[in-house]
Amino acid sequence: MQWYVLRVASNQEERVKELIQQKVRTENLESIIGRIEVPVEKIKRIRGNKQTIHKRKLYPGYVFMEMEPGENGRVQDNAWFMIKDISGTGDFIGTEGTPTPMRDTDVAKMLLEAEKLEEAPSIKVEFKKGDQIKIREGAFQNFEGAVDSIDPERGIVTVIVTVFGRSTPLDIEYWQIEKI
Secondary structure (H helix, E strand, O other): OEEEEEEEOOOOHHHHHHHHHHHHHHOOOOOOEEEEEOOEEEEEEEEOOEEEEEEEEOOOOEEEEEEOOOOOOOOOHHHHHHHHOOOOEEEEOEEOOEEOOOOHHHHHHHHHHHHHHHHOOEEOOOOOOOOEEEEOOOOOOOOEEEEEEEEOOOOEEEEEEEEOOEEEEEEEEHHHEEEO
16 A cells, blocks of 8 residues: 545545545445544643643645555545545645655655654744743733743743843743744
């Protein structure tokens, strides 16, 4: 089997994946269609003392499918009509109506990302050392400073601000600051 990329309607990736899996089971196409993947990244957001985990699609608008191609390199007819019957699906990525299988290196990268990101959620911090920021919440609201260090595990950013004419380091949660 080889991996192919199917274009789908935006924000319909999971629904299309589930519908394809259901139809594969009901129409006994397990020998033609293998795994179906929608790689997502889990992002942990900390606000106050509350932690929430959100999922973000790595490849929005695409579903990855493992399939057995036909003799001519095209998708087999019974699988093609089953997939096209599902609303929200588009065409496979390829040339002149013939789907192009993914390269082995791309497949390995996609599967590795999918496995790695399923394990533990990460905190998405958009700042880096030296960025000029403004504190938007807390005791030092409206103070401006520069990012000194970032602790992505806890979601804490150390910011250097000037208080009474002296440079002072403050540990602030990442969501309490914004870039200038």
